[in-house]
Amino acid sequence: xxxxxxxxxxxxxLCLRGSRALxxxxxxxxxxxxxxxxxxDYAAKELAPIAATLDKNHTYPAKQILELGAMGVxxxxxxxxxxxxxxxxxxxxxxxxEISRGCASTGVVVSVNNxxxxxxxLKYGNEEQKKQWITPFTTGEKVxxxxxxxxxxxxxxGAASTMAHQDGDEWVLNGTKAWITNSWEASAxxxxxxxxxxxxHKGISAFLVPMPHPGLSLGKKEEKLGIRASSTANIILExxxxxxxxxxxxxxxxxxxxMQTLDSGRIGIASQALGIAQAALDCAADYAHKRTAFGAxxxxxxxxxxxxxxxxLAIEGARLLTWKAALLKDAKKPFTKEAAMAKLAAxxxxxxxxxxxxxxxxxxxxxxxxxxxxxxxxxxxxxxxxGTSEIQRLVIANQVxxxxxP
Amino acid sequence: MSGRVLVGVKxxxxxxxxxRVKPDHSGVVTEGVKHSMNPFxxxxxxxxxxxxxxxxxxxxxxxxxxxxxVQETIRTAxxxxxxxxIHVEVSAKEYESLGPLQVSKILAALAKKExxxxxxxxxxxxxxxxxxxxxxxxxxxxWPQGTFASEVTLEGGHVKVVREIDGGLETIxxxxxxxxxxxxxxxxxxYATLPNIMKAKKKKIANVKPADLGVELASKLQVLxxxxxxxxxxxxxxxxxxxxxxxxxxxxTI
Numbered sequence: 001x002x003x004x005x006x007x008x009x010x011x012x013x014l015c016l017r018g019s020r021a022l023x024x025x026x027x028x029x030x031x032x033x034x035x036x037x038x039x040x041d042y043a044a045k046e047l048a049p050i051a052a053t054l055d056k057n058h059t060y061p062a063k064q065i066l067e068l069g070a071m072g073v074x075x076x077x078x079x080x081x082x083x084x085x086x087x088x089x090x091x092x093x094x095x096x097x098e099i100s101r102g103c104a105s106t107g108v109v110v111s112v113n114n115x116x117x118x119x120x121x122l123k124y125g126n127e128e129q130k131k132q133w134i135t136p137f138t139t140g141e142k143v144x145x146x147x148x149x150x151x152x153x154x155x156x157x158g159a160a161s162t163m164a165h166q167d168g169d170e171w172v173l174n175g176t177k178a179w180i181t182n183s184w185e186a187s188a189x190x191x192x193x194x195x196x197x198x199x200x201h202k203g204i205s206a207f208l209v210p211m212p213h214p215g216l217s218l219g220k221k222e223e224k225l226g227i228r229a230s231s232t233a234n235i236i237l238e239x240x241x242x243x244x245x246x247x248x249x250x251x252x253x254x255x256x257x258x259m260q261t262l263d264s265g266r267i268g269i270a271s272q273a274l275g276i277a278q279a280a281l282d283c284a285a286d287y288a289h290k291r292t293a294f295g296a297x298x299x300x301x302x303x304x305x306x307x308x309x310x311x312x313l314a315i316e317g318a319r320l321l322t323w324k325a326a327l328l329k330d331a332k333k334p335f336t337k338e339a340a341m342a343k344l345a346a347x348x349x350x351x352x353x354x355x356x357x358x359x360x361x362x363x364x365x366x367x368x369x370x371x372x373x374x375x376x377x378x379x380x381x382x383x384x385x386x387g388t389s390e391i392q393r394l395v396i397a398n399q400v401x402x403x404x405x406p
Numbered sequence: 407m408s409g410r411v412l413v414g415v416k417x418x419x420x421x422x423x424x425x426r427v428k429p430d431h432s433g434v435v436t437e438g439v440k441h442s443m444n445p446f447x448x449x450x451x452x453x454x455x456x457x458x459x460x461x462x463x464x465x466x467x468x469x470x471x472x473x474x475x476v477q478e479t480i481r482t483a484x485x486x487x488x489x490x491x492i493h494v495e496v497s498a499k500e501y502e503s504l505g506p507l508q509v510s511k512i513l514a515a516l517a518k519k520e521x522x523x524x525x526x527x528x529x530x531x532x533x534x535x536x537x538x539x540x541x542x543x544x545x546x547x548x549w550p551q552g553t554f555a556s557e558v559t560l561e562g563g564h565v566k567v568v569r570e571i572d573g574g575l576e577t578i579x580x581x582x583x584x585x586x587x588x589x590x591x592x593x594x595x596x597y598a599t600l601p602n603i604m605k606a607k608k609k610k611i612a613n614v615k616p617a618d619l620g621v622e623l624a625s626k627l628q629v630l631x632x633x634x635x636x637x638x639x640x641x642x643x644x645x646x647x648x649x650x651x652x653x654x655x656x657x658x659t660i
Contacts, residue, residue, distance in 0.1 A: 030478070030481070030607075031603055031604065031606075031607055034478075034481065034482065034485060034598065034603045034606075035600055035603050038485075038597050038598045038599075038600070038603065041597060042597050070599065071597055071599045071600055072599050072600030072601045073600060076600065080601070085600040085601050085604065086601070086604065087600060087604060091600070095600070
C-alpha cells in the first residue's frame with residue numbers, strides 16, 4: 001500500500017470517527033437517551049417537588065443521594081470493577097443536567113463527588129488508593145469533597161499557604177481551606193498543600209484525608225444566596241497527621257492534578273448550569289402560555305417571544321459546547337479550551353435565563369410561590385466556582401493564542 | 407415448571423402529553439409525540455423482576471407487538487431487569503387495527519412456544535383502555551386468570567392473588583400456568599439504573615412475525631370516527647335549593 005493511500009484511509013478513519021462524534025451532537029445514542037430519560041424521570045418525580053423545601057430549610061438531600069447512588073449516578077465514570085457505572089463523560093454530563101434541572105443543590109453534591117473527589121483519585125491514585133477511597137463512595141452512602149481554595153486564595157491557586165511536612169512515617173498538614181462544598185457530609189477529602197515552598201506552584205502536593213479525623217475540623221456552614229441544600233464551610237487543619245501512603249500522585253504534582261481535575265469538573269458544572277437554565281426556561285415558557293394580559297396569553301407578544309428565543313438559543317449553544325467538550329474528553333483528545341468555553345457559556349446562559357424568567361413571570365417571579373427566584377439564586381454561583389468567568393476567559397485566550405503562535 | 411415469565415409491554419403516548427385528535431378524525435396524533443411504556447406494563451415488569459430477584463422464577467421475557475419503535479419499550483423493560491426481549495413485528499399500517507384479540511392470540515402462541523409458567527400484563531393500556539388482553543389470553547390458553555392484582559404470592563404450583571374489585575378486595579388461589587394483570591397498587595416500578603441500562607444493551611431481542619406464530623392479524627373491528635370529548639361548558643350558580651330543583655326540571659333532567 002502506498003503512503004498516500006494509507007494517509008487517505010487514515011483521514012477517512014478520522015472523518016468517520018469525527019462524523020460519529022458529530023452525529024452524537026445531533027442525536028444522542030440510544031443508551032444515552034435512555035440514561036437521560038431515567039435521570040429526567042427521577043428528577044421530575046423525586047427532586048423537583050422537594051427542591052423548594054430543601055432550599056428553604058438548607059436540608060442536605062441524604063435520602064435522594066442514596067437513591068441516586070443506587071441508580072449509579074454518584075460514580076458515573078468509575079469502572080464497574082471499582083463499583084461504578086462505567087459510562088462515559090457525555091453520560092455524566094447528561095445525568096448532571098437532568099438532576100440539576102430538578103434540584104441544583106443535589107446537582108452540585110453529585111458533581112463534586114464525581115468530578116472533584118473521585119476524578120483525581122481515578123486518574124492519579126494507585127490501585128490500593130482507588131479501592132479504599134473510591135469504592136465506598138460510589139453508592140451514595142459516602143460522599144467526598146475537594147479542598148483547594150483558601151481564605152487567602154481562590155483563583156490564585158498557586159499561592160496555596162496550607163503546608164504539609166513529613167514527620168517520620170506521617171505527613172502533617174496545617175492550614176485552612178475555604179468554600180468546601182459537601183464538607184459537612186463528607187467522609188473524605190482531597191486536600192492540596194505546599195510540600196516545597198521554594199518550588200512555588202510546582203511544590204504543591206495532593207493528599208487524601210478521611211473525615212472526621214484528628215486535626216481536621218470544620219468551620220461554620222456558610223449562609224449562601226443559592227444552592228442552600230448543599231453545605232459549604234472551611235476545613236481547618238491543625239497538625240493533621242496522615243500516613244505517607246495518603247499522598248495522591250507524586251510529590252509536587254498537586255497543582256497539575258488540581259488544574260486537570262478542574263478541567264473535567266468544568267464540564268460537570270457547565271451541565272449543572274444547563275439544568276438550572278433549562279428549569280428557568282421551562283418555568284417561563286409554561287407561564288407564557290397561561291398568563292393573559294391585554295386579552296391574550298403573554299406568549300403571543302413579541303417582547304416575551306424574543307426573551308424566550310434568546311434563552312433557548314443561549315441554552316442550546318452552551319449545551320452543544322458542553323457535549324463537545326465531553327466527547328473530546330471521552331476520545332482522549334485535548335479539551336481544555338472547550339471545557340472552559342462550555343462552563344463560561346453555560347453559566348452565563350443560566351444567569352441570563354434565570355433573570356429573564358423572573359422578568360417574564362413579573363411580580364410572581366419575585367415570590368417563593370414560583371421556582372424562578374430559586375433558579376436566579378442558584379444560577380449565580382455557577383459563574384464563580386470551579387473557575388470564575390474571568391479565569392475561563394483567560395484559559396480560552398491562552399489556548400487561542402497558542403493556536404496562532406507564530 | 408420452566409420458571410419463565412412472559413411480560414407484555416406496550417408502547418403508548420406518554421401519560422403527561424396532551425392528546426390531540428387528527429383533523430380527519432381517524433385517530434389521535436402520534437407523529438413526533440412523546441411515547442413511553444404503558445404505566446401498568448411498568449408495574450407488570452417490576453413484579454416479574456421482583457419474583458426473579460426472590461429466586462421464585464428463573465427468566466423474565468419482555469414481549470411487545472408493533473413496528474420498529476416498540477424496541478425502545480422492550481429495551482426499557484430490559485433496563486428494568488428483564489432477561490431478553492421478543493419483538494413481534496407488525497407493520498405500521500397493520501398496527502393501526504391491532505387490538506386485544508390479535509395481541510391475545512400472539513401472546514397465547516408465544517406462551518406455548520416459550521413454555522411460560524406465567525404471563526403478567528398490565529390490566530389495561532392507557533390509550534385503548536380496553537382491559538381485555540389479559541382475559542382473552544387466558545381464555546385462549548384455557549389458563550386461570552388473576553386480574554386487577556394488587557398483591558401476588560407464588561406458592562409452589564399455585565398463585566395467591568388479591569384482586570381489587572368494586573366491593574373491596576378479593577383473594578383467590580389459582581393454579582399455574584396462569585395469566586395475571588397488574589393493577590396500580592401492585593408495586594412501585596423502579597427507575598432503570600445506569601448500570602442496568604448499560605447491561606440492557608447486551609441483552610437479546612428476538613424478531614418474530616405474527617405469521618410465524620400462525621396468527622392472522624385481520625381485525626373484524628373498524629374505527630369509524632374519533633372525536634375529542636366536548637369542551638366543558640361553564641356552569642350556572644344558583645342561590646337556593648329551590649332554584650336548583652327548578653333549573654333541573656327546566657333542563658328536563660328530573
